[in-house]
Structures are given as structure tokens and as C-alpha cells.
Amino acid sequence: MRAAILLAVAAVAGVAALSAHAQARPLRPADAALLKRAATPEELVAQAVAKRLTRLTPTVRCGPLGVSAPPGMLVTGVTLLPPHGPADYFLLLPQECNYLSWFRQSPERYDPGTCTDDACLQLASKAALALATVSHESYHVLGYRLEKQVECYGMQSIWFVATSLGASVAEGQRIAGFYWKTIYAERRQTTPSYWSADCRDGGKYDLRPASHNWPS
Ligand SMILES: [Zn+2]
Numbered sequence: 001m002r003a004a005i006l007l008a009v010a011a012v013a014g015v016a017a018l019s020a021h022a023q024a025r026p027l028r029p030a031d032a033a034l035l036k037r038a039a040t041p042e043e044l045v046a047q048a049v050a051k052r053l054t055r056l057t058p059t060v061r062c063g064p065l066g067v068s069a070p071p072g073m074l075v076t077g078v079t080l081l082p083p084h085g086p087a088d089y090f091l092l093l094p095q096e097c098n099y100l101s102w103f104r105q106s107p108e109r110y111d112p113g114t115c116t117d118d119a120c121l122q123l124a125s126k127a128a129l130a131l132a133t134v135s136h137e138s139y140h141v142l143g144y145r146l147e148k149q150v151e152c153y154g155m156q157s158i159w160f161v162a163t164s165l166g167a168s169v170a171e172g173q174r175i176a177g178f179y180w181k182t183i184y185a186e187r188r189q190t191t192p193s194y195w196s197a198d199c200r201d202g203g204k205y206d207l208r209p210a211s212h213n214w215p216s
Contacts, residue, residue, distance in 0.1 A: 079140035099130035152199035
């Protein structure tokens, strides 16, 4: 397990140049067509998970996000903020939606704890990012706006997204731990507004201070 984690850090460092994060932006008239069309099976999967997590009924669509990012940055999701009232929509990159669907088909394939090579870890990393994007955007839908808080809360719900898509609790916790040690750790350098020293076991953003099973 220790060797696997060290390997994971090495593998994810390789993709660190492409730092992924999720944003929020105003809802625009140009979004109407995408939000109005019937949901695809992938979108229904994402919507069902977001509904379970938020206990609200957000609309989720997979498509162009309508945001620009600096070179080397990848925005994986965006929550659309209406002029008044709570956000009720989020968009995911099509590749994130694909990973959600693939994950649901065979969750065990994306368990970083079973990886013995880089290719497996890269796949686990991509799936973890897709799960984390859903939980991140869900916290925006719940009304949170501060990115470092949203990202920390989202990470603590990766296990929930994973188990909603059929993973065991143990696998969900391994994926969350993997995300914490790799993608989240990189944020301090690559996307510092999404990182906080208060995001740790017992820190200000710990949603379950009585539990030490961080970050799940
Ligand atoms: Zn965000």
C-alpha cells in the first residue's frame, strides 16, 4: 500500500502540468439550449448523484463549459450562477461524464489501491477527478462560493459519489485518500486558490471533526 501511494505521487506529478479545477460563472442566455435539451444517460448518472448529495434537484449537462483557462489548466466543471437565488445547474466536460459512466459500470477497475503500474494510476486519477468534480459542483449548488472551502468539502464527499456509483465504502475511502495525496496536494502549487492549510483532519474545513478517517 505504501509503495502504491509513492507510485501514485510519481504518476500524478507527471500530469501536474495539466492542473484541473472547477469554477462558477454567471448563467447566460447561451446556456439555455444545453440546459433545455433532454438529458443523456451520462447526464442522468451525474444528476442522480448530485441529487443524493445535495438533496436538491440540480440539472447537470455534459458539454462545453463556456469558460477560458490559462494554458496548462483544465477546467473540468462549472456551476452556473443565476442573477438571483441559488444555483441549480452545473456543467461537466464530456470526458468527466464518460468517466462517471465507466466508473459505474465497473467501479473496482478504478481502485487506486489495486494499481501496480502507472497506466492504472493514471486511470484511477482521471476517475477520481471526475468524482471530485461532481462533489465540488454540488457544494456550489448548496450555496458555497469560496473555492478553497468548496474544494475541501467536495474532497470529503468523494467517497459518497463513489459509493453512489456502486463502489464499496472502502474503495470510496481509498479514492478519496488518493485524491488527497496526489491531486489535492498539487493544488498548493498549481491552483492555490483551491487549496487551504485548514483543509485537513481537525482543520477548520473538516466536516467530520469527530472522525479521523480523513478525508472520508
Ligand atoms: Zn468551484
